[in-house]
Amino acid sequence: MPRLAVLTVLFILVAAVPVSQAQMLNEPGQSTATTSGEVQLYDQAEDQVRGFISIPDEKLSVLVQPEGREWREWRQQILPWVIGILFLGMLVAVFAFYFIRGRITIRGGPSGRKVLRFNGLDRFAHWLTAVSFLLLALTGMALTFGRTLFIPVFGHGFYSWLAESSIMVHNFLSVPFVIGLVFIIALWVKDNIPNRADWAWITSMGGLLSKDGKHIEAERFNAGQKAMFWTIVLLGTALVITGVMMMTPFAATGVGGMQVVHVIHGILAAVMIAGIVAHIYIGSLGMEGAFDAMGSGEVDENWAREHHGAWYKEKVQKGHADSSVGRQHPAPGE
C-alpha cells in the first residue's frame, strides 16, 4: 500500500508539469506584444519594472520605479504642509485656549507645603527624552523646511553645513531618546494603565473647558496624561523603528519600502510635535503649579489635592504628605 501511495504522488507530480509550464508561458505582459519581434517590456510605466543585472547591488535591477513620483509629491508638497499645519495649528489652538480659558490656577491657592511627585530618576527620564526630542524635532524640521527658509537667507554653502550637522545630531540623539523612552516606560507604565476612572475624566474633558467645573478625582496620572504617555510611547517607538530603518538604508527593505518608511516617520513626527506643543503648554504656561512636578519634583499640596486627589490621599496615608492643613487654611502668603 505505501508503495502505491508513493506512485500516486509521483504520477500527480509528473502530470502537473505541463500545466505549470503552460502557466509560466501564459504570464501576462509577455502575451501583449503586437508585432512579431516586438516585445512588450512594460506598460506606461505604472509599476516597478525589475530585470536581471550582473552586478551585486540588487536594488539596481529596477529599470523604472514610477513610485518615486508619488514620493516626490509627498516630500515636496504634502509633508511640509502636514508638519506646518499640525505644528502651527496646535500653537494657535494653545494660545487661543490661553486667551479664552486663561491660566488654570490652583483654586485653593498655593498652600506653601510641598509633596514629592517625581523623584530624581523620574525627572532624569523626562528631561532626557524631552531635550533629545526637542532637538530631534528642530533638526528634523530644519531638514524639511531648510531649502525654503534657510537657503535664501544663508546661501547654499552654510545651509549644506547646517543640514549635514542636523543629520548628525538627529542620528546621534536617537540614542538618548531611546534610553529616555525605555526609562519612561519602565517607571510610569504601571500608573498609566487605563481604568474606569478615566472615563469620567474623558466625558468631562477633565474640567479643562469650564472654570468652575469640579476636577475629577484622578490617581497619579489622569486620562489626559495617560493619553500623552501612550502617544509618546507608541509614536516614539514607531519613530525609533522607522528612524533606525532610515539610518541603515536598504538593510531591511528596498527602495519602495524606504519611501513608505519615510512617509510614516514624517507623519508620526508631525503628530508627535503637535502633541508635545500641547504638553509643553499645559506643563508650563497653561497651569499654575504644574511645572514644579518636573522642575523641583515637588508640587504644592493644594495642586495635588485638586488635580490628583486619589494619588494625594494615598500619599497622605503613607505619611508623605500632610492633609491636616487644607484648603481652609491658606498659605501665609495669601
Add this chain to the structure above:
Amino acid sequence: MARMAFLCDSGRCIECNACVTACKNEHEVPWGMNRRRVITLNDGDAGSERSISMSCMHCSDPPCAAVCPVDCFLQTDDGVVLHDKDICIGCGYCFYACPFGAPQFPQATNYGSRGKMDKYTYCAGGPEGEDGSPAEYQKYGSNRLAEGKLPLCSEMCSTRSLMAGDQEVLADIYGERIVRRGYGLPAPGWTTAYGEDDAGTPFVPYGRRQS
C-alpha cells in the same frame, strides 16, 4: 539649442556590459558604485529577452533636484543634470525619488552620512569649478563634453544601441531604425524622463540655484 539625451535601443543591446566597464574606467568609479548598468528583462526567455543600458536620464523635470533638501543640483542649458558634491549631504533622498535608480552612494549602510552622491554626469564633470581641472576629475570624473566629445559609454557601443546626443537627432535615428526593421518599442524611459509629448515645447532647464 540642443537638448542632450541618450537612448538605448533594446532591439540592439547585446548585454556586453562594455558601456558599464568603459564608464567605470573613464571616471575611476569606486567599487560598489555603478553610474551605468545593464538590466536584462525577461532574462533567459528566448525571443522576448531584451537588455537595456540604464543610468541617469537627465530628466526635463528632475525629481532628484526637486527633492534635494540642500538644492545641490543644476541643470545646464543642454539639459544635463549635474550635482555639486561640495553641497551634497548624502541623505539619499534623490535615490528614493529617481525613477531610474541613478544616484549612487559610497556607503550603503552607515550610522550617519552615506557620503557624497555620485551619478552619471553625461561625461560633463560637475557644475562648479574649472572644466577639466584635476579637482573636477577627482570629484566627478572626466569632462568629455567640455572637450566636444559625447559620453564614452555611447561613443564606444559596438552595436550602436546606446546613443547620446541631441534628443531630436536621436529620435530621428531611432524612428528610421524602427521603420527599416519593422518593429520597435518606445525608447525605454523617455516618457518618464522627458514627458508624454515634448514636441514643440522648448526645453527650459530646471530652476537655477539662486547663489
